[in-house]
Amino acid sequence: MTHFGSLRMEKVSRSFGRFRALRELDLEIxxxxxxxLLGPSGCGKSTALNCxxxxxxxxxxxxxxxxxRIDNVPPERRGFGMVxxxxxxxxHLSVHDNxxxxxxxxxVPKAERNLRVAQALALVHLAEHxxxxxxxxxxxxxxxxxxxxxxxxxxxxVLMDEPLSNLDAALRLEMRTExxxxxxxxGLTTVYVTHDQEExxxxxxxxxxxxDGTTQQIGTPExxxxxxxxxxxxxxxxxxxxLDVTVTTGAGAGxxxxxxRVDLADGxxxxxxxxxxxxxxxxxxxVRPEDLDVAAAAGAADSGTDGLxxxxxxxxxxxxxxxxxxxxxxRLSDGQxxxxxxxxxxxxxxxxxxxxxxxxxxxxxxxxxxxxxPPPRRPAAGETPDPKxxxxxxx
Amino acid sequence: MSADAREGRPALRHRLAERGxxxxxxxxxxxxxxxxxxxxxxxxxxxxxxxxxAEGGGPFANYxxxxxxxxxxxxxxxxxxxxxxxxxxxxxxxxxxxxxxRGVFRGRRLVMTLLVMPITLGTVLTAQGLLGYLGAxxxxxxxxxxxxxxDQPLGLVHNYWGVLxxxxxxxxxxxxxxxxxxxxxxxxxxxxxxxxxxxxxRQRFRHVLLPxxxxxxxxxxxxxxxxxxxxxxxxxxxxxxxxxxxxxSIEAYEAAFQQFDYPMGSAIAMIMAAVMxxxxxxxxxxxxxxxxxxxxxxx
Ligand SMILES: Nc1ncnc2c1ncn2[C@@H]1O[C@H](COP(=O)(O)OP(=O)(O)O)[C@@H](O)[C@H]1O
Ligand SMILES: [Mg+2]
Numbered sequence: 001m002t003h004f005g006s007l008r009m010e011k012v013s014r015s016f017g018r019f020r021a022l023r024e025l026d027l028e029i030x031x032x033x034x035x036x037l038l039g040p041s042g043c044g045k046s047t048a049l050n051c052x053x054x055x056x057x058x059x060x061x062x063x064x065x066x067x068x069r070i071d072n073v074p075p076e077r078r079g080f081g082m083v084x085x086x087x088x089x090x091x092h093l094s095v096h097d098n099x100x101x102x103x104x105x106x107x108v109p110k111a112e113r114n115l116r117v118a119q120a121l122a123l124v125h126l127a128e129h130x131x132x133x134x135x136x137x138x139x140x141x142x143x144x145x146x147x148x149x150x151x152x153x154x155x156x157x158v159l160m161d162e163p164l165s166n167l168d169a170a171l172r173l174e175m176r177t178e179x180x181x182x183x184x185x186x187g188l189t190t191v192y193v194t195h196d197q198e199e200x201x202x203x204x205x206x207x208x209x210x211x212d213g214t215t216q217q218i219g220t221p222e223x224x225x226x227x228x229x230x231x232x233x234x235x236x237x238x239x240x241x242x243l244d245v246t247v248t249t250g251a252g253a254g255x256x257x258x259x260x261r262v263d264l265a266d267g268x269x270x271x272x273x274x275x276x277x278x279x280x281x282x283x284x285x286x287v288r289p290e291d292l293d294v295a296a297a298a299g300a301a302d303s304g305t306d307g308l309x310x311x312x313x314x315x316x317x318x319x320x321x322x323x324x325x326x327x328x329x330x331r332l333s334d335g336q337x338x339x340x341x342x343x344x345x346x347x348x349x350x351x352x353x354x355x356x357x358x359x360x361x362x363x364x365x366x367x368x369x370x371x372x373x374p375p376p377r378r379p380a381a382g383e384t385p386d387p388k389x390x391x392x393x394x395x
Numbered sequence: 396m397s398a399d400a401r402e403g404r405p406a407l408r409h410r411l412a413e414r415g416x417x418x419x420x421x422x423x424x425x426x427x428x429x430x431x432x433x434x435x436x437x438x439x440x441x442x443x444x445x446x447x448x449a450e451g452g453g454p455f456a457n458y459x460x461x462x463x464x465x466x467x468x469x470x471x472x473x474x475x476x477x478x479x480x481x482x483x484x485x486x487x488x489x490x491x492x493x494x495x496x497r498g499v500f501r502g503r504r505l506v507m508t509l510l511v512m513p514i515t516l517g518t519v520l521t522a523q524g525l526l527g528y529l530g531a532x533x534x535x536x537x538x539x540x541x542x543x544x545x546d547q548p549l550g551l552v553h554n555y556w557g558v559l560x561x562x563x564x565x566x567x568x569x570x571x572x573x574x575x576x577x578x579x580x581x582x583x584x585x586x587x588x589x590x591x592x593x594x595x596x597r598q599r600f601r602h603v604l605l606p607x608x609x610x611x612x613x614x615x616x617x618x619x620x621x622x623x624x625x626x627x628x629x630x631x632x633x634x635x636x637x638x639x640x641x642x643x644s645i646e647a648y649e650a651a652f653q654q655f656d657y658p659m660g661s662a663i664a665m666i667m668a669a670v671m672x673x674x675x676x677x678x679x680x681x682x683x684x685x686x687x688x689x690x691x692x693x694x
Binding site: 053054055074075076077078079080081082084086088089090091092101102105106133135149150153159 | 582584585587588589590591592593594595598602603606607685686688689690
C-alpha cells in the first residue's frame with residue numbers, strides 16, 4: 001500500500017471566467033482517511049475533485065503531498081484513481097481490459113497484470129463477468145467495474161464523484177456498504193463527493209460541507225450532524241424547521257453553546273446558542289422534525305399546558321403515515337410552518353403543544369454574513385411540493 | 396389479429412414492433428421511392444444497356460474492349476492512384492484538425508467557417524485558384540524564383556499533383572465535418588478516466604480515442620474515396636487528361652457524349668461502380684471487425 005502522510009490543499013480556488021466555482025478551500029487529508037465533500041448541486045464539489053485529480057488547473061492556491069507541490073503535475077502522473085459519476089468505462093474494452101488498462105499503461109508484466117485484475121474483480125464480485133463488455137452490465141455492476149479499475153492500481157488517493165447517484169435506491173444502499181467495506185479492507189485514502197448527507201455521514205471519517213464554492217464546515221460526522229456551524233449546514237443536515245424567534249434571555253450568556261430562551265408564536269423554547277447568535281432580538285431556531293415532541297394533545301391536556309415552561313402551540317395541517325410514526329406538518333399561531341414526527345395519533349386541525357430538548361434547539365443569527373439565500377430544503381418523499389415552486393412551474 | 400392471438404402467436408403489429416418497425420418507420424417510404432427512381436432505375440437501365448454493344452460482338456463486347464485496351468484499362472489504376480491518396484490525406488488531416496477544434500474556444504466559428512469554405516467554392520473556382528496560385532506564372536513559383544530557391548518554375552499544375560491538390564481542397568471539408576461529429580460523440584470523461592489511470596496524451600489517443608473513432612474514420616474514408624473516384628472537372632482543368640490524370644470518368648464521358656456510344660459509356664460507368672464497391676466493401680469488412688457500439692457521448 002502506498003500511503004502518503006498527508007495531502008494539503010491550501011486556499012485552492014478555481015474560477016470560470018469571473019465566476020468563482022471554488023473559493024479558498026483549505027483541507028488537510030491524512031493518509032487512510034475517508035473524506036466526504038458534501039453540498040447541493042452546483043456548489044463546486046466536482047470542481048474541487050477535478051482540481052485534486054489534475055483534470056482542472058487551479059486558478060489559485062496550492063496542493064502538496066508530503067510537502068511536495070503537485071498542482072502542476074498532469075493527472076497521469078499524480079497516481080490518483082478516480083471513479084466518475086457516469087462510470088466512464090471504455091465501451092470498446094471488456095471488463096477485464098478495462099480494469100487492466102491502468103496496469104497496461106504502467107507496463108506491468110502480463111502475468112502480474114492478470115493476477116491483479118482477477119483479484120480486483122473478485123473484490124467487487126465480478127469475476128464471472130470479466131469477458132463481458134461494459135454495455136452488457138447493469139448500472140451497479142458497471143459502477144463496481146469502475147471502482148475495481150480505480151483501486152487495482154492501489155492509488156495513493158481515490159477520488160469518487162457521486163458514484164452512486166445514477167443507481168436506484170436499493171442498489172445505492174448496497175453499494176454504499178460495499179464502498180465502506182472496500183475502504184475498511186484496503187485502507188485507501190478516499191475523497192468522496194456527494195449531495196446526499198446520509199451517504200456522507202455514513203461513509204466518511206470527516207465531512208467538508210460546501211456552499212457556492214465556500215467551505216461551511218469541516219468536521220467529523222458527529223460534529224457536523226450534532227453541531228452544525230451555521231443555519232445553512234443545519235438545513236442541509238436535516239434541521240428542517242427554521243423558526244423565526246426572538247431571543248429573550250441570554251441565560252448562560254456568552255459565546256457558543258450557552259443556553260438561551262427564545263419566544264415564538266405564543267410560546268417559548270429553551271435552546272442552545274450557536275456562533276454569532278444575538279443576546280436579544282431576532283434569531284432563527286433550527287430544530288429537526290424528530291426532535292420536536294408532542295407534549296400534550298389538546299383536550300387531553302386542558303389543564304396541563306400552562307404547567308409547561310417551554311412549549312409552543314401548533315395546529316396540525318397534514319399527517320403522513322410513515323409506519324412506526326407519523327410525519328406531521330403543522331402551523332404555529334403566527335403562521336410559520338413546523339414539521340415534526342410523533343407516535344401520537346393525530347388528525348388535521350388537532351391542536352398540540354410542542355417541546356424540544358434545549359440542546360437540540362440551535363439558535364443562529366437571523367442574518368448571516370455573506371449568505372443571502374435561505375438554506376435549500378430537500379423535500380422528503382411524499383411531501384407536497386412547495387406552493388411557490390408549483391406556481392413558478394405553472395405558466 | 397385475433398386469429399393470430401388464438402394460435403398463441405403475437406399479432407403482426409407486435410412482431411413488427413419487436414423488430415423496430417412502427418408507423419414512424421413508414422416515413423422512410425418516400426425516401427425509398429426516391430432511391431428507386433433516381434438510383435436503381437438508371438442503374439438497371441445502364442446495366443442492361445452496357446450488355447447491348449453498339450457494334451455487336453456479344454453482350455460482353457464493351458467490357459472486353461475496355462479490358463483489352465491498355466489505354467482504357469489503365470484508367471482504373473490512374474483513378475485509384477488519385478482517389479485513394481486523396482481520401483487518405485483527407486481522413487488523416489481531418490483527425491488532428493478536428494481534434495484541435497472540438498473544444499469551445501474563442502474564434503471557433505471563424506475557424507470552422509474557414510475550414511468549411513472550400514465546399515462553397517466548387518471545383519471550377521478551386522481549379523482557377525490553383526492555376527493562378529500554383530501555375531508556372533503563379534505567385535508561388537514567382538516568389539520561389541524571386542528569392543532564388545529555384546531557377547525553373549515547379550510544375551505543380553497540369554499534372555498529377557494539381558488534381559490531387561484539388562481533390563484534397565474540395566474533399567477536406569466533408570471529411571473534417573464528419574470526423575468532428577464522430578469525435579464530439581465520444582464521451583470526454585473517457586479521456587479523463589484514461590488520464591487518471593496513467594495514460595499519457597499519446598496513449599489516450601492510441602488506446603481510447605482511436606479505437607472509438609476508427610469505425611467513423613472508415614465511413615469518412617469511404618465517402619471521401621467515392622467523391623474522389625468520380626473526379627472529372629479537376630482532372631480536365633488542372634490535370635493532364637491525356638496522360639497521368641487520364642481518369643476513368645473522362646473515358647466514360649468521351650464514350651457517351653463525344654462518340655455517342657451510350658452502351659460503351661454505360662459499361663465504363665458500371666466498371667467504375669464495381670471498383671468503388673470493391674474498395675468500399677474492403678473498408679467496411681475491416682470496419683466490421685472493430686468495436687462499433689456506443690461511444691457514450693452526446694451522439
Ligand atoms: N467548465 C465550466 N465552465 C463554466 N462554469 C462551470 C464549469 N464547470 C463548472 N462550472 C460551474 O461551477 C459551479 C460548480 O460546478 P460543479 O463543481 O460541477 O458543481 P457540483 O457541486 O454540482 O459538482 C457550477 O455553478 C457550474 O455551473
Ligand atoms: Mg458534480
